[in-house]
């Protein structure tokens with residue numbers, strides 16, 4: 001049968017209660033109700049497979065752990081299992097396993113045999129509530145029981161008397177303290193006057209209602225939810241107003257959720273005067289379930305009202321409920337669902353990210369001023385951490401997400417506060433991946449994409465241009481050599497300053513030293529990239545921030561580079577972002593430049609670019625080929641330039657390869673006995689991560705001792721040998737490559753050394769050295785000596801005895 005076009009032919013609406021002076025709409029909930037968990041009764045009776053005793057125990061312990069003081073543990077007459085379970089609970093309360101102040105509640109219909117067994121089940125308990133019910137609504141009177149109103153009332157009264165009689169006897173025999181709860185089942189569908197009449201009669205029959213702990217409980221169930229929640233609230237307010245001796249009565253709610261409004265019904269009914277709520281954790285129960293106490297309690301908590309239940313361990317609670325009921329928890333279940341603190345969509349993520357940032361600042365100010373640190377976050381009604389959920393799940397990324405959410409995750413995982421424009425750039429990267437896969441991207445996916453894109457996060461993500469170390473020399477006024485270890489206060493704005501950088505990089509896996517000059521370390525590095533590798537870029541934006549505090553503070557630098565030919569002012573040119581982090585701010589800036597440069601060059605063929613653009617290729621290529629074919633050396637580009645210039649000045653038009661090789665050996669003291677010869681050396685690590693070099697060498701002044709330290713073998717050797725020279729030499733460029741393969745492999749090292757600048761002189765004396773050795777450190781040291789030997793031979797530096 002399809003749905004009826006005129007449903008009124010089948011269904012009639014509920015009849016609203018006439019209560020024009022209702023008060024509840026202007027009330028608020030300012031204190032928690034008395035809670036009763038009926039998970040082990042109403043919840044249990046609704047399961048395909050009722051809980052085992054073990055499951056009931058596990059559940060009961062969780063209920064007690066949350067702080068419930070009233071627990072309906074069973075319908076003891078339902079089965080031997082239930083009866084036995086109640087006996088075990090009674091015993092556990094006697095031994096203290098279940099706290100003494102917990103009321104053990106049990107349910108019985110108004111049937112003498114069942115009442116007797118129910119009271120028997122709790123005999124010996126410290127405290128027990130006997131809960132008796134019979135249905136009172138017209139439908140049940142007529143259909144289920146075939147009773148008149150009088151018979152219905154008599155059923156309730158007679159059996160209440162029986163409960164009184166049996167409980168009195170039990171108290172006398174076992175000392176059990178009893179309270180009585182009566183439910184006019186289907187209350188919400190019962191005529192209000194009749195429900196009231198039955199309850200008044202039950203109160204009289206019980207005969208013991210008094211204030212405080214002796215109050216009788218009238219539990220007024222919405223057995224089947226059939227009306228809007230305001231109707232239930234009206235019924236509760238009417239009942240509260242009209243029941244006699246209100247102070248001797250606890251008004252209890254027992255909402256079901258057939259219309260999906262049990263929470264609203266319970267909340268409005270609390271506003272209408274109810275004192276107590278019966279429900280289940282996460283809302284299991286008959287049909288659509290009982291009212292969900294987790295939601296009710298956390299709704300109160302979100303209003304600043306302590307609910308008298310501790311739900312801090314939400315994951316633990318979910319685990320217990322799911323394993324005992326064998327029912328899943330919907331991912332959208334309020335407070336408990338896996339996705340309820342999660343934003344996938346861009347604008348939600350953006351708002352949450354901004355919310356966290358603003359809130360952190362606001363809280364810091366509140367703390368300082370001694371004010372409350374109030375929670376006020378877009379889209380998050382409570383702090384997930386209060387119920388044991390982490391912020392990790394707050395933002396998750398798929399193709400619906402925006403830059404804000406992605407930046408939030410990057411910040412959480414890597415502590416990087418990406419500049420807005422870089423967020424947009426990385427967003428495109430993530431969007432492409434998410435769009436292609438059509439799936440969610442985990443934080444790990446995003447982080448690894450970030451690290452791969454910006455070559456961030458250690459050796460495994462290293463790109464084509466990787467910084468190893470650097471030396472900075474201030475060549476503006478005085479000459480002071482600064483190594484790449486330690487912090488230097490250079491700013492790019494200081495236009496008067498002139499800095500030279502010698503940066504040791506791995507370029508496409510080959511170690512080389514690139515030199516450049518600029519008004520700061522970053523521009524000097526950009527010049528080095530331009531001169532040596534033909535990468536022509538300028539800085540459009542530079543941003544930095546600290547990560548951490550105190551002695552472990554690190555600097556994060558972000559750089560946007562644009563092609564130099566367009567210039568940074570041209571807003572239309574596409575920028576490329578990079579990032580670097582280091583304890584040293586200069587290092588972090590240089591790393592950021594290289595990260596952005598790497599993004600810019602992509603897979604562009606760098607060596608060819610280098611060979612074609614950074615020097616006169618024809619002559620350079622010819623001499624390079626000749627040296628390769630004769631000496632098996634791949635001489636670096638700048639040495640090719642230097643050597644080809646020397647060759648042009650010195651040799652005939654078309655020298656033979658052998659002629660070039662001879663000239664090369666002589667010019668760079670390669671395989672030639674020179675002024676300085678290394679005899680022995682030991683290279684290691686000294687204090688503060690500095691490297692040390694000790695050894696002996698032959699020199700024009702006899703055998704000398706070497707004792708130096710630096711950030712690598714070259715600088716260590718120079719610091720040892722500079723005292724024997726007339727000028728303090730420093731490394732401008734270094735590169736190396738292997739010759740041969742396997743166990744026969746040898747290292748070829750090339751080093752360019754340079755004298756300090758001389759005021760008034762444009763060019764600084766410099767020279768190249770070359771050496772080959774099986775030991776890579778030895779080959780680099782010998783290359784330094786070969787260069788010094790060449791510079792001594794040509795008079796660029798002199799030899800001095802430091803003792804004189």
Ligand SMILES: CC(=O)SCCNC(=O)CCNC(=O)[C@H](O)C(C)(C)COP(=O)(O)OP(=O)(O)OC[C@H]1O[C@@H](n2cnc3c(N)ncnc32)[C@H](O)[C@@H]1OP(=O)(O)O
Pocket residue numbers: 042045075077078079108109110111114133134135144145185223286
């Ligand atoms: C709204 C609620 O959740 S109420 C709680 C419901 N929970 C349960 O029913 C779970 C436990 N129940 C049981 O195990 C069984 O139903 C028992 C053991 C209580 C009774 O089993 P049975 O004797 O086989 O009876 P049955 O289950 O068929 O119950 C229906 C009988 O009880 C009567 N009855 C139902 N509710 C009540 C009541 N509150 N007071 C008195 N009699 C009642 C019915 O009128 C019917 O009587 P009839 O057989 O004379 O027509």
Ligand SMILES: CC(C)C(=O)C(=O)O
Pocket residue numbers: 042133183185186219221222223224254256
């Ligand atoms: C026994 C009563 C309280 C009940 O479970 C209901 O009416 O839903």
